[in-house]
Structures are given as C-alpha cells and as structure tokens.
Amino acid sequence: MNIPQTVRLVDVGPRDGLQNESRPIAVTDKVQLVDDLSAAGLRHIEVGSFVSPKWVPQMAGSAEVFAAIKQHPGVSYSALTPNMKGLEAALEAGVREVAVFAAASEAFSQRNINCSIAESIERFAPVLEAAQKADVKVRGYISCVLGCPYQGDVPVDQVASVARELHTMGCYEVSLGDTIGTGTPSATRALIEAVARYVPREQLAGHFHDTYGQALANIYASLLEGVSVFDSSVAGLGGCPYAKGATGNVATEDVLYLLNGMGIETGIDLDLLVDAGARISQVLGRENGSRVARAVLAAR
Numbered sequence: 001m002n003i004p005q006t007v008r009l010v011d012v013g014p015r016d017g018l019q020n021e022s023r024p025i026a027v028t029d030k031v032q033l034v035d036d037l038s039a040a041g042l043r044h045i046e047v048g049s050f051v052s053p054k055w056v057p058q059m060a061g062s063a064e065v066f067a068a069i070k071q072h073p074g075v076s077y078s079a080l081t082p083n084m085k086g087l088e089a090a091l092e093a094g095v096r097e098v099a100v101f102a103a104a105s106e107a108f109s110q111r112n113i114n115c116s117i118a119e120s121i122e123r124f125a126p127v128l129e130a131a132q133k134a135d136v137k138v139r140g141y142i143s144c145v146l147g148c149p150y151q152g153d154v155p156v157d158q159v160a161s162v163a164r165e166l167h168t169m170g171c172y173e174v175s176l177g178d179t180i181g182t183g184t185p186s187a188t189r190a191l192i193e194a195v196a197r198y199v200p201r202e203q204l205a206g207h208f209h210d211t212y213g214q215a216l217a218n219i220y221a222s223l224l225e226g227v228s229v230f231d232s233s234v235a236g237l238g239g240c241p242y243a244k245g246a247t248g249n250v251a252t253e254d255v256l257y258l259l260n261g262m263g264i265e266t267g268i269d270l271d272l273l274v275d276a277g278a279r280i281s282q283v284l285g286r287e288n289g290s291r292v293a294r295a296v297l298a299a300r
C-alpha cells in the first residue's frame with residue numbers, strides 16, 4: 001500500500017468543536033473562525049449543522065454563519081443535515097455540501113439522533129435524493145467505529161455494513177468516527193481493511209477524537225492503509241454532546257505537523273493555522289488544545 005502524497009484535511013472545528021460549548025458564541029466569532037481557516041489554506045471546512053436547536057443549541061445560528069462567511073472558490077463549506085428538515089434549511093442557506101450521520105452502534109444512534117440505525121438510513125434516503133437533485137454533495141459519517149460509550153466493543157462487520165449502505169445510497173465519502181477516541185493503530189488498520197471490502201479507500205476518511213491520545217497514531221496507521229482524508233479541529237476544539245467525557249478532535253495543527261514531516265502535501269500554512277487556533281482559543285477562554293500550536297506560540 002502506497003502512502004498518499006497529498007491529504008485533504010477537513011476542519012470540523014466550527015461544527016464538531018463548537019457544538020459542545022455550553023456558553024453562547026457570537027455569530028461573528030464563528031464567522032471569523034471559518035474565515036481564518038480558509039485563509040490558512042483549508043479546502044474543506046465543516047461550518048455548522050441544521051439539527052434540532054433543542055438537541056444542540058450552539059448550532060442554532062448556522063444559517064447566519066453561512067450567510068456571513070467569505071466563500072472562496074475551491075473551498076467546500078459543509079453542514080450536517082440529519083433529516084429532510086435539516087436539508088431544506090441547508091439548501092435555503094445556500095449550502096453546497098451536506099453530511100448525514102449514522103452510527104455503528106444502536107445505543108449511540110438512539111441517543112444521538114433518536115432512532116435506530118435502520119430508521120436513520122431510511123431517513124437519509126430522501127435527503128440524498130433531494131441533495132443530488134440540487135447538485136449538492138453528500139458525505140456520510142459513522143460514529144462509534146472503534147467503540148461505543150454505551151455498548152463498548154463494536155464489531156468491524158457492523159461498521160462495514162453501515163459504510164456499505166451509506167456508500168451505496170450515494171455518499172461520495174464515508175468518514176469513520178472514533179467518537180470516544182478509544183481506538184488504537186492495530187484496531188484502526190483492521191477496521192479500514194474490513195470497510196475497504198465495500199468502500200474504496202479513496203472514498204474513506206478518518207475522524208479521530210483524541211480522548212485517549214491515540215489520534216495521531218491512528219492517522220499514521222490510516223495513511224499506511226492508503227486513507228488520504230482526515231477530519232480534525234483547529235486547536236483541538238470540541239467533543240460530542242452525546243458521548244460523555246469525549247474530548248475534541250485531534251488538533252489540525254498537530255496533524256499538519258505530522259504530514260509536513262512526512263512530505264505530504266495539504267496546501268495549508270502552519271503559521272496561519274496556529275493564528276486561527278490561538279484566536280478562537282482566546283475567544284473561548286480555553287487553553288489551546290494543540291501541542292504543536294503551543295510549541296510554535298512559545299517559540300515566537
């Protein structure tokens with residue numbers, strides 16, 4: 001297996017990062033974050049989600065954020081849409097790429113989107129159909145691919161079967177979410193091998209939360225398996241409201257440092273990215289969750 005020479009990083013910080021903040025964040029601060037990320041060279045930014053504001057209040061202003069960001073050609077600005085209501089709101093806001101999100105564990109599916117895995121796939125079918133009609137790309141997420149906070153172990157065959165469904169129904173990419181960060185490199189490689197029986201590796205992405213400090217090792221393992229798209233959050237923002245104790249995604253700065261060291265192209269400028277992470281960390285009054293950013297800032 002050849003290690004990819006270029007990698008696409010999807011910064012999910014404005015969505016996965018901020019969705020977990022309990023304090024209200026001003027639309028202008030969210031917009032600044034997205035604009036800082038595109039200025040740093042990110043070519044795919046997950047801006048927000050069109051979900052129930054009762055479930056995730058922080059994402060309620062996503063349409064306003066979409067209206068105010070500077071959209072650059074060649075950059076995909078995407079949003080989560082769990083059902084038709086979400087898709088309609090996203091289309092109304094001019095969104096050109098959306099994502100549906102399923103889980104590999106029944107218990108997490110119920111807690112996160114209030115339905116079974118099979119029901120979620122049924123709900124996604126009209127979303128994909130309508131999105132395709134509107135020429136809007138659809139990405140598919142699977143949560144709990146390497147462990148579930150409610151059920152524990154999750155068999156790889158269960159993940160592979162959900163991945164196959166999402167791919168067959170038209171998701172152009174399937175992002176494998178280690179929601180609680182319990183995965184390790186050997187489990188990651190076994191997972192990719194199992195899923196790749198149904199979904200080509202070029203259409204897989206890795207989404208690693210760094211709760212147990214394994215995310216960079218898992219990304220390296222995924223690169224060895226030929227995966228070339230990774231989700232990350234600037235400054236390591238975030239967590240998941242339906243996975244107690246789950247910390248943020250792996251920090252984009254840390255992934256970029258790893259990829260730069262391996263000579264893998266991303267088109268992202270590390271210094272500008274560090275600036276973006278420093279600014280949002282200050283807004284949130286949080287310590288910067290990226291070790292690379294902390295080192296770069298200390299050396300300035």
Ligand code: HMG
Nearest residue numbers: 050051052055082085086112113114141143144177179240
């Ligand atoms: P439900 O209660 O079963 O939905 O929620 P419902 O269809 O019965 O509707 C109930 C109410 O919600 C109604 O309002 C609907 O209008 C409203 P009411 O009549 O009571 O006033 N509603 C909506 N409002 C706005 N936008 C919508 C929408 N749909 C219904 N799209 C639902 C089902 C999926 C909506 C709910 O469970 C929900 O919003 N869940 C949010 C889940 C979420 O955002 N989780 C975090 C993102 S996923 C994640 O972080 C994992 C990931 O990062 C990968 C990983 O790390 O694993 C992607």
Ligand code: MG
Nearest residue numbers: 016177179240
């Ligand atoms: Mg996540």
